[in-house]
Amino acid sequence: MPDLAIVLFLLVLAIIMFALGRPRMDAVALIMVVALPLTGVIGIDDALAGFADPNIVLIGALFVVGEALVRTGIAQRLGDWLVRKAGRSEARLIVLLMVVVAGIGSFMSSTGVVAIFIPIVLRIARNASIPAGRLMMPLSVAALLSGMMTLVATAPNLVVHGELVRNGFEGFGFFAFTPFGMPLLALAIVYMLIAKRFLGRDAAPTEPVKRPTLGHLAKAYRLEGREHRLVVRPSSPLVSDRLSAFDLRGSEGINIIAIERATRFGRQLMRPKAESRIEVGDVMLIDARSPDLDMDALAERYGLARLALGNAYFGDRSQEIGMAELLVSPDSSLVGKTVVDGRFRSLTDLVALGIRRGREAIDTPVTDVVLQTGDTILVIGPWRAIARVPQRAERLILLNAPIEMEDVAPASDRAPHAAVILLATVALMASGIVPNVVAALLGCLLFGLFGCINMNAAYRSVHWQTLILIVGMLPFSIALQRTGGIDIVAQWLLAMVGGAPPRVVLATLFVLTAVLGLFISNTATAVLMAPVAIALAGALDVSPYPLAMTVALAASAAFMTPVSSPVNTLVVGPGNYRFGDFVKIGVPFAMVALVVTVLLVPLLLPF
Incomplete structure (x- = not known):
């Protein structure tokens, strides 16, 4: 009993530090990794056993998988x-947003x-004039439900x-949680x-x-x-x-911004060069300088067919090409020259679309x-070329890059x-x-082999705080x-609900797990409650699977406070939420x- 008292004291101390948020959660976990072996209850091998747990490696690998999907x-x-399909309908936005977020x-x-x-x-809220608070809560709820x-x-x-496997049972299948x-x-x-009617009432629509x-x-x-957008027909010269x-620029007054070409994996966007050769089926993205240009006549002359446009000014290809404003500095070699004389496209790999002098665009x-x-040049081209402007064209200043630049994926061609x-x-x-961990590691290696992610990005993607938190709580x-201690809690629960129907047992276990999750992270809650559920199943002489599943589902049901999960914490600011909004x-x-x-x-999981 003295040993149990020491362990419980350390556990309560850890929960208090988790609740206060000081020190940070991974630091608390490391403190416990050091403290528990000093009690003599477990050895250093047990304290560090989490580092050899296959599930820890699997979780780390899944962070890399997620980063590859982002990159x-x-x-x-x-x-x-989602933006294209939802339009300005708030109800459609909520439905599609939650489905997409839960799926990813x-x-x-x-x-x-x-x-x-x-x-x-x-961005959706801003464009649709909807308070962001009406969309951020659905976002967080869907993200939490994705865990189920x-x-x-x-x-x-x-x-x-992992706890089921350690106790000699077969673990859950990959889609066991889906039903x-x-x-x-x-x-x-x-x-x-x-519930959206109770959110965002105090907030004005998101300002531009x-x-x-x-x-x-x-x-x-x-x-x-x-x-x-013009597609090249077989008869084109x-x-x-x-x-x-x-x-074409000199004779027709048009600039070819990019060329779309079909590949085995879809359509690839290519930068046009003087030596580029055109193929049948290529789609040319064209900027026509003169509004009086007869595009139908031009298409007929060159064997082209006009295609429908997507978003305004090629906005549907914003992952590959973008626009920005460049400022001409006093010592720029372009001063006193036109963009043609200054070989602007060769210098920057970008196409000049417009020039603004002062506040007015020049016609x-x-x-x-x-x-x-002091002239401002609007350019269009690959985002990589825009980002390289300060290095490759030192006398041009990258003045204003659009907000879409933040969303650009560096390896979009590897999608x-x-x-x-x-x-x-x-x-x-x-x-x-x-094994799952082998499949995940194999996936990571393939992501690297095909250029979806590099080693530096892979290491940066791993959320080490989460891994250390799990490793630090496993010794408990x-x-x-x-x-x-586990048997005592199981016996206490048995005494409280032992004679009750099975569903009452599950309800009690769910509530206990959810309440504990109000004070510590849902991961730490699962570490503590999973062995309790398995021990309780043994005491009741029933299958451990329904009780274990209840703990897992309850751990993900962290909807009740902004500190129940990092997911909730992230949306507090953008949604302009108060503590009571999460409770409500x-x-x-x-x-x-x-x-x-x-x-x-x-x-689905009979007793």
Whole structure:
């Protein structure tokens, strides 16, 4: 008993530090890794056993998988799809937002998903004149529910799975959580469509940001109507010849911004060069300097067919190409020259679209304007070229980059490869052909092999605080088991609900786990409650699976306070929320999650 008292004292001390937030959670975990062996209850090997746990390696690998999805732009493209499909309908926005976030969160960190979608949601709210607070809570709820979709969706699932394996049971399957998560997601969508009226009432619609968007720049430089998309037909004289042979800029007054070419994995955007050869089926993105240019006649002359446009001024290709404003400095070699004389495109790899002198855009064609100190040049081209302007064109100043530049994926051309690798990794995990950790590591290696992520980005992507937190809390599970603490809690629960129906047992376990999660992270909660659930199952002589699943689901039901999960904490500021907003919205839905869990778990995982 003295040993148990010491362990409980350290546990209570850790919970208090978690609740106060001082020191940070991973520091508390490391303190406990050092303190527990000093008590003599466990040895140093037990204290450090978490570092050798396959689930720790698996969680680390999943952070790398998530980063690969971000770097290749898959997550951002889903966000762009959401914007196109939802339009200005708030109800449609909420439905699609929650479905997309829950889907992505099934395969990567829910915290990472929220970090990706916060700027997307802010942009949606701004464009639709909706208070951001009406969308941020659905975002956080969907991210938390994503943890109930697959085995690898959140750390608590893997913690509970690992505890089952350590006790000699077969762990959960990859999609074992999906039958519980899907109904809860559907109920959450309906719930948020009703509850949204209680959110964002005190906030004005999101104000426009000071940084421009691509649309703002196009409007400021009067580019409306200048963009065209033309596909090359088999009869085109351009086919198989170099672009330099036609001088389309000089003879027709058009600039080829980029060329779309079909590949095995979709369409690739290419930068046009003088030696570039045109192929049948290529799509040319064209800027026509003169509004009087007869595009139908030009298309007929060169064997081209006009295509419909997407967003304003090629905004639908904002992952590959963008715009920015460059300021001409006093000592620039371009002063006193036109962009043609100064070989601007060769210097920067960018196309000059417009020039502004002072506050007014100059109507004269760009190629005819003699540049002066202080002129602002609007350019379009690959984001990489825009970012290189300060290094490659030292006398041009990158003055104003649009807000879309923050969302650019550095390996967007690798998106098809990333999608195939992700599907293969998930298939390996779901099939059980190899252990989950082997499948995840193989996926990481393939991401690196195909250029979806590099080693530096992979190391940076790992959320070491989460891994250290789990490693630091696992020794508590071992110490409580050796000192009889787990059995005492199990016996206490048995005395309280032992004669009750099975669903009452599950409800009690759910409430205990959820309440503990109000004070410590849901990962730490799972570490402590998973062995209790398995011990309680042994005392009741029932299957451990329904009790273990209840703990996992309750750990993800962290809707009730802004500190219950990092997911909630992230949306407090952007949503302009108060503590009471989470209580008002989160507590009722936590009760919904409780009812669904108690009803479904015994049906799908019999006692």
